[in-house]
Amino acid sequence: MHPRQVLYGRRAEREVLDQLLQELVAGQHVVLVLRGESGEGKTALLDYLGATAIGARIIRVTGVQSEMELAYAGLHQLCLSMLDQLDNLPAPQRDALAVAFGLAAGAPPDRFLVGLAALNLLSASAGSRPVICLIDDVQWLDHASVQALAFVARRLVADPIALVFTQVEPSDGQEFLGLPEMLVTGLNDRDARSLLTSAVPALLDERVQDRIIAEARGNPLALLELPDEITATELGGWLHLPRTRALESHTGRIERAYVRRLRALPARAQQFMFLAAVEPLGDPTVLWRAASALGLDETAAAPAEAAGLIRLGMRVGFCHPLARSAVYGAAGPVELRRVHRALADQQTDPDRRAWHRAAAASAPAEWLAEELERSAARARARGGAAAEAAFLRRSAELTPESARRGARAVAAAQAELAAGAPDTAEQLLSTAEMTELDDLQRARAERLRARAVFARSRGPDAPGMLLDAARRFTPMAVPVARETYLEALLAAIFAGDEHLPPGQSLRTVAEAARFAPAKPGSQDPVDLLLDGLTAQFTQGYGSAAPTLRQALEATRVRGDATLICLTASLVAMELWEGTAWRDLLECYVRAARETGTLSLLPMATDFLAGFHLQAGNFVTAAALIEEAADLNATAQAMLPPYTPVILAAWRGDQAGAAKLTEIAIKDASNRGEGGALVVADYAAAVLNNGLGHYGTALAAAQRTTRGDHMVTRSWGLAELVEAAARLEEWEVGDVALRELTERTQASGTPWALGTEALARAMLSRGPDVDDLYRTAIDRLRGCRMNAHLARAHLAYGEWLRRNNRRSHARDQLRRAHKLLTNIGADAFGERARNELEATGETVPHRTPDTLDLTPQEALIASLARDGQTNQEIGTALFISPRTVEWHLRNVFAKLAISSRRELRDAPLDAVAATTAAR
Template identity: 50%
Template sequence: MSTSPPFRDRHNERDALDQLLTSVRATRSQVLVVRGEAGVGKSALLDHLERSATGFRVARAAGHEYEMELTYAGLHQLCAPLLERRERLPAPQRDALAAAFGLSAAPAPDRFVVGLGALGLLSAVTAEKPLLWVVDDAQWLDRASALTLAFVAHRVLAEPVALVFAVREPSHVPELTGLPELLVEGLGDSDSRALLDAVLPGRLDELVRDRIVAESRGNPLALLELPQSLTPTELAGGFGVLDASPLANRIEQSFLRRLDSLPAGTRQLLLTAAADPVGDAALLWRAAGRLGLGADALAPAQAAGLIDVRGRVRFRHPLVRSAVYGTATLPEREQAHRALAEATDPDVDPDRRAWHRAHATTTPDESIAAELEASAGRAAQRGGIAATAAFLERAAELTPDPVRRGRRALTAARATFEAGAPDAADKLLAVAGLCPLDDLQRALLVRLRAQIAFALRRGSDAPPLLLDAAERLAPLDGGLAREAYLEALGAAIFAGRLNERAGPREVAAAARRGPAAVEPPRPIDLLLDGLATRYADGYVAGVAPLRRALHAFGPDAGGDPGEMMRWFWLPWLVAGDLWDDTMWHDVATRATQLGRDAGALNLLPLALGNRAAVHLHAGEFAAAESLAEEAIAITDATGNAPVRFSSLLLSAWRGSEDEALKYANWGLEHVLARGEGRGIGGHGYATAVLFNGLGRYEDALVSARTAAGYDDLGLCGFALVELVEAAVRCGALDEASAALRRLEERTTAAGTDWARGVQAWCTALVSEGAAAESCYREAIARLTSRHVAIHRARAHLLYGEWLRRENRRADAREQLRTAHDRFSRTGAEAFAERARRELLATGGAAGRRTVDARNLLTPQEGQIARLAREGLSNPEIGAQLFISPRTVQYHLGKVFTKLEITSRGQLGRLPESRLRAV
């Protein structure tokens, strides 16, 4: 293959890459996305980077357009040379990598655990020497690899490693969005002309040169390839007119013109190579033999600089591959795939053989469809959800029997939906719907279509669809029907006040008419019955059955972890609705731990958000912030829906008005667009807390009215508390009393100390004299659980404010100092400021915080310090926080410096307050 001409320009780009290597040599990890259009020179810059990486271990991969459906294909290219280090990894990560790469028949690994394994491999290798990972053509990575590499890119910090991706446009690989970028643009006019002169030493008309330079926009590959499509006459006289098609297409056309001059056998060999995404030279030659092609067919393509088959098949440029394959006729492609299928060993690589066989025909063929279905099963075992869906989709297309085709299309739709492609799944459901399905399959089709609607919008259209699915399933499979009723009820809870057709009451009534639970009932059966009672018969009637359901989901019940992970968000909302702070804490804690242990990619961020809310109410703002940031980091790395309500609530309790309103307005805009009415209640409650803390009671009253205007599960009771205080401060005593009556109905039935405590201070707010003081004292006495510490601080504040108004200044100062100290230590600055102002009015003064903010720990540093204090090792901390052990050590070094200590043992002798974050 011909060598590229020397670099023209690119001084800034090369300097940036050289500086990247310098930083990594200084043990500072670097991540970079090299962005630019096709042919602009990204690959040449990556070559320069590799040549400059002396002393590095280098692994390079390239995405291939025809490998995008092969799960972990790109990651395997990078990790394969490092797999000898796999035995050093923790067992879950080691096993996940083995399953992902087909080294074992273990169950499907979660992508999150695979990501941890890749991060562990990286960390193990960099203990010996710096590592450079280079990924070219990242826009053609399979999705699992892209997600995993993005996960790793967001977590390298203290390792001497560089991750460099080359991609055409960020939109092509959304997983890489937000990473540092190096934009590679076209060459300047002078360098473009010099490059043309280097490859065209003969006569070139100045007008032609100017046109080529202008139309190529300085794209080096275009400058090299486009002139070769013009005749000497055209070059000399300018009679050849370049078309106005996109540059990538024009470059492809340039390659195609070169292909047209090749012998038919050579073109057939190139097509066969293009049809194989692996680049296996031995496989290519076996396929070529079946086509009657020999080594002489390769020579013209090599002479033209289009392909290299030394060891591995490599095209000069990905556009060569796409040009060859994209312009071949369908019979030509089928012939190439047929030869590759015949050349593939069915025992060694049955899945790729089935894939080629499937693309070698358009005629329905049950034997091929059955092979694809078997391949889908193996892909599912390896965790390849996207590959599973692709195999099943093609199997359905090639199935001659309409009954089998319907079953396979329905299964393919389920797999495609789980792979994160709801629109494609909906199209497969349309195929299944045209086939003869039995009643159960038809009901499952309706259910999946409803689940897709819920996943896409979480809005008001999903509940009636899920309810319809449940009622179709009811006479066919009682267990599945009850699951669908619970899904419908959960969707109705999300849709909330924006749901006009199938609200929680309507779904609850339908569920009670549906099939009863079998004995013994599953936890989800108890949950469905409890929620149905709550919405059909009212809050008070629902307390007892919902308590039984909560117990079934509790840590001592020994329930199915998978069931817990799927449904935990509902019992967590129920626990908050019942003011059960112990179960509220336990459900969130267990769900988070299960999510970490299983690497549950889709559900862990929600569990972290729930756990963050628990820490917030416990007055542990640093831990809450760390968990909230972790949830956001995971969703950023995986591309899943963001989990930001805990961040909004944290900002509200802190009194950070600008930040809280930014989160609130962003969230409200999105929930209204989706029809997610529950978000309106969440927005109202959070902003009511914010404005009550800031003392802006009229604004708080407006927000609290909105939040309390609808019975959102796990929100309405909290909103009523804010409504009582805001109404009292605004002089709306009748409204405050009405809100208190609604609250008392709930808190009395719940009967917990948390419920009785907030009821007591709300009663005090609308009372006078000894009755008010008795209620304030009761609130403080009841709110002793560590899970509700922020509410105890608020009770002290309200009592102190009342005492000041009663002109009992000495007593008021005691309560207000306690409130100020507790709010200040947790970071609830607005409520702390309220306490400070009241203290000044009593003639007292608030203590000042004397710790230098520069010596305070960041949220992640604080969390690492607490885990180290509990005795966890660096690998154990890294596994829990999804970072590498080296990154843990990096943060601990900063912790030791800030805390002025030198060892982990000294952490245990420090007060808890020293480990709090900024």
């Protein structure tokens, strides 16, 4: 066997891969990312795995630089052999994948839905035998494919599927962070010498060997290629050793060695190599036709094949990916244009043809810019935002007329922003702003620049920029202007009022939006939300509440998955509208899952978890938090731990809350997102009220009420009242109660009025305390906000006990203790236990429940109990049906049941506290 095909050393790496195969044969899933510098042997390890995996189905994918701009090109390589199963997928997944691969026309599919379709294709293929996917050089795959593959990798649970990636280290890509990985480093000196002597038997002189081994630093490819840089005389060791070079990267040194071998070939062979380096698929039919157009026949490739640089067969391949990149880099601009032009004429795919033509262009051409624009539209229809941006960017470069070039640059910037590249978007906007943009285009550019700033950091810069853009739109496009004013308000809310620069407070932004032209009597959610929020920040909560309630209803009627729906859910929290909060987000999440519109799903899922937390459904909240975190990692969104830190606070988990708070503060401080800091203060107030640390709770609650903060200001007032009452800080409590009352009366919901009655009861020193507590309990029971109901029982019981009404106190404290311990609010539950013992009642400490469902198991069990099929649950949670089945088997075992029918009577609620405490 040729030394290039033999693994020298690598005992530890082979043991890892052998263990991987054992786990796969046992029916487990495996994910592994091999990281390392170029030439360290990552591809050789993939070859070893493929050769030793007897009986498994092997699928290989290789990233190619020239394919990086074509959306889903890499995923298409992965799925090509499985497309005969496409019709067996659920319709939304089948359609999404067909559109992504250009097999059908349709609306742009979301990348998550495409990823789910790929996951289910793999799952179906693994039904008969294990599947091993070897994905080499992921750093050269297109962005859409990388995201889809990362999505699949994070959702493998129950299928015998292995995904093994190689990635050059260091890499800018973040999609695979957190997945199991193995760092591939150089060979030790003994194995390096074995490889070197087997590759170059003529290398007899040990001094030369030592020098090459030292230069290569264990890099196998360097060991194989560096001898080519040394003359035959030097190899023999008769003359002095080569002069010491300055230290440089292996990649650069090895690529230069490949270039020297290239330049030693005849001119016709070099031309063929340039052609092969540009043609991404190694398709011999396309390659030979293009070669014929350049006047090359099969004899042109023979010297390159003899030199070991290229392999000819069913596919034309290079000896190493670095050889391809070295050859591509060695080609001059004239040579590259020639081969791109030849390849363009052989393409049946219009987008590849357009891309090659663009690479062959030496001067701007409107016809070609238009062709690229059409390719961008097709990429957008396939859901390839990064590919759309690349086509538009090149289209703008090839546009001869200034105004049209600027318009295309703005469109390219918008696509880059959608693809998650705000820095590139800003560069394009800078280019566009130097052209002859009209007023509307300049306004669009200004808005996009502000959105790019907001995408990078939800800090204090974006609100003012969005405000300027809204003003620019006002004379030309009023609906767009109003949308932009609403975006400015949202950006200011995220930034936090006290973190905004002078002259750009929430009130200032709201005052500007207040004078935006409006359509009288409009029932559009954007108009109602904008009018309501501007009223809240300029005229007060009471003035805004009626319009905001109308906005909630209008948004619920429309029922779609947009940013407007998420904005309305914030308004529902602000108004203590629990039902609207839940309905809006359930509608959003359902629509997003069904349609694949998932870019904001992590935040929506986190907000929905927040509802279940306040309602006392900690088990559901924990499951949704886990799902949001999973989606967040896949989408690489910047979602701070809003609900997780609040859940930790309600649980009384001091260590967990401290850790999450530290993460939230560091993350928010880096971005300037003051809103997240206020959430951390609210959580601290809840935590310390539960623990009985009322002084700390008071200080934290006061921080939440020092600015125009949505939601946390209203909720923080209730925490402030409790802490002040327990510390007998009556004046502080009364001031907080007055503002709380203004808000609760304007809201008028049972949750709001129950919160007010509880606050009044805590601060009252008169004869009406008993009635106030009972009113609070009745209203909170009616709106089913059980976490707050439990605390009302606790506060009432504590008051009764302090007033020596022990019998009545025990009744309330027993209710509080049961509710609080069942939902997992352990600190408040401990307060209830201590108070019960103070009445003379013995209360045993709670013992852990043996029915320990994970959050995802609990969520799947509840969905199955509601009658959803494995396919429906898998679609909802973005996992395969086999994974759903695997989780349900675990649930059945833990609950000692054997069927879905028994789930209806299973004690799922009884395990809520155990699950929530995880």
